[in-house]
Amino acid sequence: MLEDELVAAHLQELRRGTVVLACLLVLREQNYGYALLDLLEKRGFGVDANTLYPLLRRLEKQGLLSSDWNTEEARPRKFYRTSEQGLELAAALTRDWDQLDAAFRTLKGEQ
Amino acid sequence: MSLTDRYIDAVLRRLPNKQRAEIERELRASIADAMEDQSETEVLTELGDPAKLAAGYADRPLQLIGPRFYLDYTRVLSALLATIVPAVAAITGLIRALDAAPVGQIITGTLGAAFTTALHVVFWTTLAFAAIERLPDLQRELSKPWQLSDLPEPPSRKAKFAELVALTVVTVLTASLILLSPRLSWETDANGQPIGVLSPWLWETGMVYVFVAVASTGLLVAFARYYLKWTVPLTIVATLVDLAAPLLLIWLTVTDHVLNPAFVAAAGLSGGTVRVINIVLILTAIGTILSSVIEAFKRVRR
Numbered sequence: 001m002l003e004d005e006l007v008a009a010h011l012q013e014l015r016r017g018t019v020v021l022a023c024l025l026v027l028r029e030q031n032y033g034y035a036l037l038d039l040l041e042k043r044g045f046g047v048d049a050n051t052l053y054p055l056l057r058r059l060e061k062q063g064l065l066s067s068d069w070n071t072e073e074a075r076p077r078k079f080y081r082t083s084e085q086g087l088e089l090a091a092a093l094t095r096d097w098d099q100l101d102a103a104f105r106t107l108k109g110e111q
Numbered sequence: 112m113s114l115t116d117r118y119i120d121a122v123l124r125r126l127p128n129k130q131r132a133e134i135e136r137e138l139r140a141s142i143a144d145a146m147e148d149q150s151e152t153e154v155l156t157e158l159g160d161p162a163k164l165a166a167g168y169a170d171r172p173l174q175l176i177g178p179r180f181y182l183d184y185t186r187v188l189s190a191l192l193a194t195i196v197p198a199v200a201a202i203t204g205l206i207r208a209l210d211a212a213p214v215g216q217i218i219t220g221t222l223g224a225a226f227t228t229a230l231h232v233v234f235w236t237t238l239a240f241a242a243i244e245r246l247p248d249l250q251r252e253l254s255k256p257w258q259l260s261d262l263p264e265p266p267s268r269k270a271k272f273a274e275l276v277a278l279t280v281v282t283v284l285t286a287s288l289i290l291l292s293p294r295l296s297w298e299t300d301a302n303g304q305p306i307g308v309l310s311p312w313l314w315e316t317g318m319v320y321v322f323v324a325v326a327s328t329g330l331l332v333a334f335a336r337y338y339l340k341w342t343v344p345l346t347i348v349a350t351l352v353d354l355a356a357p358l359l360l361i362w363l364t365v366t367d368h369v370l371n372p373a374f375v376a377a378a379g380l381s382g383g384t385v386r387v388i389n390i391v392l393i394l395t396a397i398g399t400i401l402s403s404v405i406e407a408f409k410r411v412r413r
Contacts, residue, residue: 049145049157053137053141053164054167054170078137078140
């Protein structure tokens, strides 16, 4: 019987980095922090708020996301959107993911 | 002041000034959004330690020294500890000994100096590496990829054998000279009998035989080192035996039991000359101690 802690540690290791790709893909449509948190959760990419918020800022600083303050509604919100560069990176990461997936299938003996 | 205000304050306090306004605005909006579904307590608890969140925003490492520099850190630290600490201890001991301090004071002074030095070495090295960890520009300068040429050279067996032969010759010669010294002196007393260079006290107490025995054991251990497989216990025993002779020499010198007072008088040596002889003896002993300790460190690391 595997220990839960051990499984959790390896899962975390495996998932590290997938949140970036998920953000880049989901933000092809602009969105703001809290709604994004909710959306990612629904799409199967559970991520903590204290990880996501700094990550959005970091991706923006790297030029992979662009942002706009929407002040029209009662509460001003910062909307993020994947930039041109971000789309390029998303394409590269997706290719890599697909290759990995194919490689795993081969390893497992599937065609 | 609401809990949210206090939380945001705690985050912003840890961020650079120019980032604060933007992050405050964003964080307030996110917390307000979340509070439409959950209570303030739940929202803030989920956001977690404000220090951790701030570190995430500022891209600060949450470790003192990361894996990139950890090995360099331990290497530098052990090299400094293995050289500076014994050197400072030896110099402190020497100065106390030359001041003719009591043996107890020499020992406590030396240990105290060694401890203080070790603390300083650890503190400043750690501080320097923690700073490197936080300065990206410096990191690029300092991190060199490891190369195969960085592998330590294997010790040459031939060179070790030459050392062994030299050690045997020196030990046998020294032991013979010491044992024969009462009859080999060029100074004679009123009856024409030679006056030994070394203190008769050494023979009266049998200390000279202890000294020769210790030196011979050192030789024996050197042979064991050459022919036996190396283990940590053997290294420790060998190092302790290596240290015994120089420590004994220091003690004999400090307590003024090396030179024969009658010989000093007959040869007309001044107090200054005797002092210089004592210093040379102690320095030789300290040199031996240092080389033994460094050798032991190298062995243990291999």
